[in-house]
Amino acid sequence: MQSAASHDLAQRISYHGKPQLISVDQFDRGSVDELLQLATRMEPIAQRRQVTRVLEGAVLGNLFFEASTRTRVSFGAAFCRLGGAVCDTTGFTFSSMAKGESIYDTSRVMSGYVDALVIRHPEKGSVAEFAQATNIPVINGGDGPGEHPSQALLDLYTIQKEFSRLCKPLDGADIAIVGDLKYGRTVHSLVKLLSLYRKLHFRLIAPGSLELPLELVELLREREHEVTLWQSPAEALQQADVIYTTRIQKERFVDEKMEAYPQEFQINAALVNSVCKKDCIIMHPLPRDARAGANDLATDLNHDPRLAIFRQTDNGIPVRMAIFAVLLGVEQLVFRDLKPASWRGPERVGPDDAAFYGIS
Numbered sequence: 001m002q003s004a005a006s007h008d009l010a011q012r013i014s015y016h017g018k019p020q021l022i023s024v025d026q027f028d029r030g031s032v033d034e035l036l037q038l039a040t041r042m043e044p045i046a047q048r049r050q051v052t053r054v055l056e057g058a059v060l061g062n063l064f065f066e067a068s069t070r071t072r073v074s075f076g077a078a079f080c081r082l083g084g085a086v087c088d089t090t091g092f093t094f095s096s097m098a099k100g101e102s103i104y105d106t107s108r109v110m111s112g113y114v115d116a117l118v119i120r121h122p123e124k125g126s127v128a129e130f131a132q133a134t135n136i137p138v139i140n141g142g143d144g145p146g147e148h149p150s151q152a153l154l155d156l157y158t159i160q161k162e163f164s165r166l167c168k169p170l171d172g173a174d175i176a177i178v179g180d181l182k183y184g185r186t187v188h189s190l191v192k193l194l195s196l197y198r199k200l201h202f203r204l205i206a207p208g209s210l211e212l213p214l215e216l217v218e219l220l221r222e223r224e225h226e227v228t229l230w231q232s233p234a235e236a237l238q239q240a241d242v243i244y245t246t247r248i249q250k251e252r253f254v255d256e257k258m259e260a261y262p263q264e265f266q267i268n269a270a271l272v273n274s275v276c277k278k279d280c281i282i283m284h285p286l287p288r289d290a291r292a293g294a295n296d297l298a299t300d301l302n303h304d305p306r307l308a309i310f311r312q313t314d315n316g317i318p319v320r321m322a323i324f325a326v327l328l329g330v331e332q333l334v335f336r337d338l339k340p341a342s343w344r345g346p347e348r349v350g351p352d353d354a355a356f357y358g359i360s
């Protein structure tokens with residue numbers, strides 16, 4: 001039996017009465033904090049110290065019609081770590097949508113095969129259309145330039161966790177967001193989630209044609225946050241507690257001509273060491289574009305403990321486990337039958353991770 005409180009969370013974040021996650025607009029501050037507290041409880045399983053079979057017999061359908069490494073694999077891994085199994089379809093070519101099948105038919109057919117769907121699709125609003133055609137849980141894994149709610153939840157979880165280590169409150173924090181703010185769906189979802197907190201200073205740093213959509217700037221101001229707009233990072237980053245940088249989303253450009261960020265947009269060791277606070281954190285939803293001349297987040301920060309990008313990706317697992325647990329109604333059952341993991345892994349999964357753990 002689940003507790004009344006846990007069912008209440010599923011109901012409070014429901015989408016048109018169904019256990020589906022399409023937009024961060026489904027959350028208020030209480031429900032987002034509750035979900036992220038559940039993610040914290042998932043950490044021993046996510047870190048492979050404990051094992052649960054709570055979703056044994058359940059099957060996840062991962063339908064990805066756009067490229068993905070993190071979202072597709074981490075949703076799959078999160079479902080498997082809860083004891084379930086995963087079926088994947090990647091790209092239009094290997095789906096019958098290439099033969100003209102509609103979103104409605106695809107969604108209804110898949111619902112007869114699987115117990116939950118994670119969907120990424122290039123068109124804004126498309127995942128909501130999938131959700132309307134089924135009663136099973138549907139999670140938006142990114143709908144074109146629209147939203148990426150699970151990424152925003154793991155980004156917020158990362159900020160909360162890092163701030164807790166640094167003894168900083170999130171209310172009143174200084175948040176710099178750098179790059180393609182026009183098409184970056186992770187940014188769109190994250191600013192809406194952060195707007196639930198109080199008195200933040202958002203420093204929006206974008207090249208001329210890639211500024212944050214006006215309705216989001218207005219939303220931040222309506223909720224009494226300070227918003228300042230910048231066209232270059234150097235001065236803007238000086239007071240930032242969080243530096244959230246993004247890849248240029250060239251695949252979504254309509255009239256924009258930009259091939260790469262201007263050089264002064266690159267967040268690199270020289271810039272960070274000369275202007276940024278010693279206790280800032282540097283985030284990126286990834287992937288970062290490592291090609292020469294892209295001027296995305298530089299790799300010369302990999303040894304800097306302020307770089308939180310791999311802690312951020314690791315956080316995708318407990319957060320996505322928490323999302324599944326709530327939508328499938330097992331968030332209390334998870335903790336009833338935990339067993340110790342039977343295999344041995346490395347102390348730290350990444351070669352540069354020790355630099356961070358050395359400072360804590």
Ligand code: CP
Pocket residue numbers: 067068069070071072142148151285286287
């Ligand atoms: N952050 C993110 O959405 O990464 P992928 O495109 O690899 O899923």
